[in-house]
Amino acid sequence: MTTRPGPVLIVSESDDLHAAAMQATLRERHGINPLRLDLRDFPHEAGTFRLGRSGPARALGGLTGLDNVRAVWWRRPHPSRVPAGVRADDDAFRQAECDGFVQGLLWSLPARWVNDPGHDRIAHRKIVQLETARLAGCAIPETLITNDPDEAREFIETCGAPVVFKRTGTSRAEFSETRLVEPADLHRLSAIRWAPTTFQRYIEPECDLRVVWVEGQEWAVRIDSPAGAGRVDSRLDISVDFSPVRLPASVSKSLAILMGTLGLSFGVLDLRIGADGEHYFLEVNPQGQFAYLEIKTGLPIFASLAGLLVHGDGAVSGW
Structure with a gap:
């Protein structure tokens, strides 16, 4: 997509230091004051998408110039933050409606995306990364990703080298360190039944x-x-x-x-x-x-x- 004039939008947490540093860089090097958006502010902030004969008009969180955005840094997007109600089913419905609205409003922007949200979502999947890297010619340590304790034990015992374990998902849960499998960990392998875990030969x-x-x-x-x-x-x-x-x-x-x-x-x-x-x-x-x-x-x-x-x-x- 060719670059067009207009502001740059950064979608991230309001206290993200990387977003703040990029904001300063864009001002100093390019004279651009980017728009900032934390998706957790919706639906507390109003949003609207209107489509008429003259084309689309978008409004979200009081941002000016949203329709003319030239590029979006999809930095650390969060889901919308919907207040809890009385019924869980109602909460799930409202969350889906809010996420569907705000994502559709943004993803329909004809801007340069860094990165495209669809590609970003798929690329976050570790198994996709590993298989794509293998096909691209990268060397990959022997790897097992499983929720089967017996499979994990067999891999650890037959690998012929120390084995590390690490998380498989990418949620914003507490940071999880990559660690070597120790003898005591073998007694806790049953826990992976509810959390598929990545095991890899230690390099x-x-x-x-x-x-x-x-x-x-x-x-x-x-x-x-x-x-x-x-x-x-x-x-x-x-x-x-x-x-x-x-x-x-x-x-x-x-x-x-x-x-x-x-x-x-x-x-x-x-x-x-x-x-x-x-x-x-x-x-x-x-x-x-x-x-x-x-x-x-x-x-x-x-x-x-x-x-x-x-x-x-x-x-x-x-x-």
Whole structure:
């Protein structure tokens, strides 16, 4: 879709620091004061969609210029927040009506989407990510995702290496750390019956990589995770060295195929370089965190994403 004049809309939590930083970047680099929208404000704030001979007219939460939005950063959208009533069935009906209205109103905007909500929703599914990455040529650790305790036990006992476990879904529940399976965990495997869990062969790291993908522009950061506190999950230790790197051409090609197949123009990818030198794909988050990478390395990631929203191009001159 070609870029058209008009404001940029950021859909996220009202206290999201990434959204605030992007707001400042758009003002400073492009002279644009973006619109901000937290979907939890609806239906407390009024919304209207009117379709007449002159075309559509949208109003939501007092925002001005919604019909002319050129680009939308679908950053961290929440469902509408409907007050609880007397009957659960009534609450479910009202929630569905509110979500259907506000999503339809926004998703019908003829704007550049980062990311398209439909592609974003599908790409959040870990099994879709893993299978798409495999077909794209990425190396994947041996993986089992199951709610069958017997299957999980068999995988752990026959893997031939330590095994990690992590969550499979992407809800906003309490953060769940990736952890190694310990002997005591084997006695609790029955609990996965009600929460399908991801089990994966542990890759002994040379280092970890976090790659911010902005429409073909890679901002790759090497994380010296083995020098840290010994955590399996590299996201939990920012005390180690972070440094910009370039990916091998073969890895870049696989990531390009992956992101293109998923239909994502933006995403934060986690890779691990194993002790064997292989680049292993772990996951991609279409709404991932990256501000700390820019703080640690000076990479112009916000400027790159702002360029995508305004001009449809994530390249930054001088880099």
